[in-house]
Amino acid sequence: MTQMDAKELVRVFPLFDLPLAEYIHTHGEQRTVESGEILMKPGQYFKYAMLIVNGTVKLYREGEDGEEFFMYFLEPGDACALSMLCMARSQTSTIMAVATEDTEVIMIPIQHMDVLMSTFTSWYHFVIETYRNRFEELLTVIDQIAFKNMDERLEWYLQRQVKASGKTITLTHQQIAHDINSSREVVSRLLKKMEKNNLIAMERNAIIWRGAE
C-alpha cells in the first residue's frame, strides 16, 4: 500500500480530525511489516508509538522462562497501547508483537508525543480510547484464565482468531497450545471433542470454524 493521505487516515481512525491526521501524515513514518516479522520484543527500547493501518498484529506476554501467552490482536484503526506505555518510561518491554499477515503501520517518534497531546484534543481522546479498549480486553483475558477451564479457554481463543482472520484458522495444534500456555496433546484432545460436537472441522495445519460469529 502506498503512503496514506490525511483523509484516508481519518477513515481508518475515526477519532482523528483532519489537522491531527495532517500532522501524523507529515511526522509519522509509514512502514510495511511482513507476515511473521517481530515488531516489538522483550529487552528492546521503544522509540515510536505505533498505529495499525492495515493487517493484524498479535500481542504476547512473555514469561520468565520463555513461555508465551497470547493476549490480543491489534487491527486496523488500533494503536499499540503498550508502545505508548513503554515510551512514557522509555522502558524495555516484556511484550512480543508479531505481524500475522503483511501489515502497514505508522510509527510516530517519541518526541512528537507531547506536541500531539497538547495540540490535539482529538489525539488525547484517541489515546484514552485506546487505553480503555485494551484495559477492558485485558480484563476479559483475566476472566478467562482465572475462572475458566481449558476447553472454554480454547473455544474462546478460536473465536478470537475467527474474529480477527476468518473461519479458517491456519495454525497447528502445537502453535495453539503455545498461545494458550497448554500442551499439544491437551489441545489435540479438546479439538477432537469440539469436532465431535460439530463446532469445528479439522484439516492438516488448519481448523475450520462452524457456527456463529
Place this chain on the structure above:
Amino acid sequence: MTQMDAKELVRVFPLFDLPLAEYIHTHGEQRTVESGEILMKPGQYFKYAMLIVNGTVKLYREGEDGEEFFMYFLEPGDACALSMLCMARSQTSTIMAVATEDTEVIMIPIQHMDVLMSTFTSWYHFVIETYRNRFEELLTVIDQIAFKNMDERLEWYLQRQVKASGKTITLTHQQIAHDINSSREVVSRLLKKMEKNNLIAMERNAIIWRGAE
C-alpha cells in the same frame, strides 16, 4: 479526616499543580468510606471519578458465577482507572471495589471530566499515568495466573498484602482462597509449607510475614 485543601492535595497527588488541585477541591466531593464498605459493584452505573486520599481499596474482578478474583489495591495518590473507564461509556461495571480500612476518597462527577481534560494538562498527565500503572499491574497479574502455580501465586498474593498493609495479614485462609480463586484446604496446606520454610508464622485469623519486603 477533615476536607483537604489544595496544598494537601498536591502532596498526595504529586502530578497535580495548584490550579488543578483548586478545581478539584471546589468541585470534588470528599467522603469517608468505612472499612468493608463497597465503593463499586457490578451492575452499577458510575457517576464519579474516584481519587484515593487515604486508606486502601481492594479491587476484584467478578466471574459469571459469582466468583471473585483479587486484582490490585488502590492506595493514597491513586485513582480508580476503572471508574474513569466506566464513566467514559457510562457502562455498568464488572468490578467490585471494597474499602479494606476506613478510607477517604474524592469523588468528581462525570460532567467535570471534559473540563478537566481540556483545561489542565496536569490532569491529562495524571490520567495517562493512572492508566499506565494499572495496565502494567494487570500484566503482572496475567503473568501470575498464566504461568505460575498456586504456591507461587499465594506467595505473591501475600507479598502484595504486606506491601499494602504491613507484615501482619489479618485474613482467614478462607478469605485468601476466595481472593486467589482457590479453595480453603489448598491454601491451608500451602501455608503450612511456607510456615515450615520460615517464610511466615501463622496465628488464628492472621499470618505474619517473615522476610524481606
Place this chain on the structure above:
DNA sequence: ATGCGGTTGTGACAATTATCACAAACAATG
C-alpha cells in the same frame, strides 16, 4: 518409491488442584 521432517492421535501415567468428610482447636457468649 523411499525416506525425512513435521503434524496429529492415543494410551498410560504423573502432577497439580479441587472436593468431600470429619476432627481438632479456638474465641466468644451466656
Place this chain on the structure above:
DNA sequence: CATTGTTTGTGATAATTGTCACAACCGCAT
C-alpha cells in the same frame, strides 16, 4: 464451663491438566 460458631488440619479421592512414549499420517524432496 458448656455451648456454639468459626477457623484450621488432614486424609482420601476426584477432576483437570501436563508429560512421556510411540504410532500413524501427510507432504515433499531426492
